[in-house]
Amino acid sequence: MRRKLFVGNWKMHGSLVANGSLLRDLKAGAREAMEGGDLVVCVPACYLAQCSEILIQSGIALGAQDVSSHAVGPYTGEVSARMLQDFGCKYVIVGHSERREYHGETDEEIAHKAQRAMAAGLTPIVCVGETLAQREAGRTREVINMQMSAFLSVLEPEETNDLIVAYEPIWAIGTGKTATAEMAQEVHAMLREQLVEKSAEAGELVRILYGGSMRPQNAHEILQMPDIDGGLIGGASLKAADFIAIAKAVL
Ligand code: PEP
Numbered sequence: 001m002r003r004k005l006f007v008g009n010w011k012m013h014g015s016l017v018a019n020g021s022l023l024r025d026l027k028a029g030a031r032e033a034m035e036g037g038d039l040v041v042c043v044p045a046c047y048l049a050q051c052s053e054i055l056i057q058s059g060i061a062l063g064a065q066d067v068s069s070h071a072v073g074p075y076t077g078e079v080s081a082r083m084l085q086d087f088g089c090k091y092v093i094v095g096h097s098e099r100r101e102y103h104g105e106t107d108e109e110i111a112h113k114a115q116r117a118m119a120a121g122l123t124p125i126v127c128v129g130e131t132l133a134q135r136e137a138g139r140t141r142e143v144i145n146m147q148m149s150a151f152l153s154v155l156e157p158e159e160t161n162d163l164i165v166a167y168e169p170i171w172a173i174g175t176g177k178t179a180t181a182e183m184a185q186e187v188h189a190m191l192r193e194q195l196v197e198k199s200a201e202a203g204e205l206v207r208i209l210y211g212g213s214m215r216p217q218n219a220h221e222i223l224q225m226p227d228i229d230g231g232l233i234g235g236a237s238l239k240a241a242d243f244i245a246i247a248k249a250v251l
Contacts, residue, residue: 008237172212
């Protein structure tokens with residue numbers, strides 16, 4: 001049985017003051033929430049030091065929202081996996097649809113980012129998802145399959161065990177629209193088949209998260225599905241009570 005995982009993606013939100021108060025509230029409810037699963041917060045890079053210090057011994061893990069595909073060198077503005085690891089990061093999101101859309105990230109680059117992350121001992125949370133136009137054209141399976149295959153093709157089977165995958169239908173991110181539990185389960189089952197083809201062990205071990213307007217109100221139904229192992233949560237992770245309520249929705 002895979003333990004559930006709840007990852008908060010703060011995106012470009014926060015301030016020194018707001019982060020302090022959000023994390024204090026989160027820590028206060030974390031013990032109960034962690035009965036539902038593991039908790040991670042992926043914060044803006046400039047706040048890693050602050051958040052890492054506040055989270056010491058809280059049981060809540062720290063993550064970043066992006067990582068460079070390069071190890072080190074003249075890459076202005078980029079942050080390497082080793083740097084993230086230096087600040088106590090355990091996880092990093094790669095290939096979020098907002099990075100794909102606004103920064104032109106390709107499946108190949110995303111795979112290299114994930115490899116860099118793993119080489120530094122971080123767990124990459126690799127995002128895949130279709131647009132509304134692709135879903136309406138009946139292309140969801142094809143698109144997800146392509147994104148996942150491009151990514152899996154550069155990994156060795158044993159590397160695949162150390163991944164987290166997040167299925168995030170782009171039309172559901174930040175829109176208040178959610179995939180139904182059945183729609184999400186269908187895609188998660190397909191992703192798991194792809195993992196099994198690469199490595200039976202990965203098929204068993206890898207946690208596949210759902211992301212897209214997950215809220216306390218819809219979390220229970222989504223999290224009942226056999227191949228949904230938790231959530232990647234944007235907006236609702238900015239309110240400690242909502243993030244905690246989502247994790248507790250499995251209890
Ligand atoms: C996300 O950004 O990964 C996300 C799922 O956002 P939201 O929960 O706000 O839809």
